[in-house]
Amino acid sequence: MKISNSGNLLFIGFMGVGKSTLAKELAKECGSVCLDTDKIIENMESKKIKKIFESKGEEYFRELEQKVAFWLEKNVRNSIISTGGGFIAVKNLKKIGKIIYLKSSFEGIIKRLENSPKAKEKLAKRPLLQDKKKAKELFKKRSDIYEKLADIIINIEKYKNEKDIIKELVKYH
Numbered sequence: 001m002k003i004s005n006s007g008n009l010l011f012i013g014f015m016g017v018g019k020s021t022l023a024k025e026l027a028k029e030c031g032s033v034c035l036d037t038d039k040i041i042e043n044m045e046s047k048k049i050k051k052i053f054e055s056k057g058e059e060y061f062r063e064l065e066q067k068v069a070f071w072l073e074k075n076v077r078n079s080i081i082s083t084g085g086g087f088i089a090v091k092n093l094k095k096i097g098k099i100i101y102l103k104s105s106f107e108g109i110i111k112r113l114e115n116s117p118k119a120k121e122k123l124a125k126r127p128l129l130q131d132k133k134k135a136k137e138l139f140k141k142r143s144d145i146y147e148k149l150a151d152i153i154i155n156i157e158k159y160k161n162e163k164d165i166i167k168e169l170v171k172y173h
């Protein structure tokens with residue numbers, strides 16, 4: 001599989017691991033531009049992800065992810081991109097940019113979400129996190145795929161705080 005030389009950094013990882021937050025912080029730190037595939041899709045549809053799942057279904061959402069993936073590959077350079085947890089299913093992921101997998105245990109992710117000041121909101125907006133048992137199954141199924149696709153793996157549980165993660169991420173920009 002061809003690894004992209006687009007200059008993009010692409011964050012992958014399970015829901016709630018902190019991809020969007022870290023991508024935004026890293027972009028700020030590096031004076032770069034940050035894109036978020038979920039936000040792009042919400043703009044395309046003028047609807048929140050939750051509503052897209054409710055009205056059009058998951059398959060439709062996955063088609064939009066693929067459309068965005070082709071667009072990113074063709075048009076976006078030197079940017080920091082955060083993706084939805086299932087974006088890894090797109091055909092051209094490796095062609096979009098260097099892939100950074102933000103890794104954490106499932107328990108670590110749940111703790112991170114529950115400790116967030118916006119915990120309720122963060123849980124409510126994620127249709128595939130509503131049933132914890134199913135979410136854990138999905139986590140198990142996806143973990144190997146994330147590892148295989150990653151160019152770089154950052155185990156976020158090894159770091160004291162967000163600032164230290166950013167310090168590490170800056171090295172890859």
Ligand code: S3P
Binds near residue numbers: 020085125
């Ligand atoms: C999904 C993750 C979500 C969002 C959608 C589906 C998934 O993004 O794309 O709810 O399949 O894992 P986050 O990873 O930002 O929660």
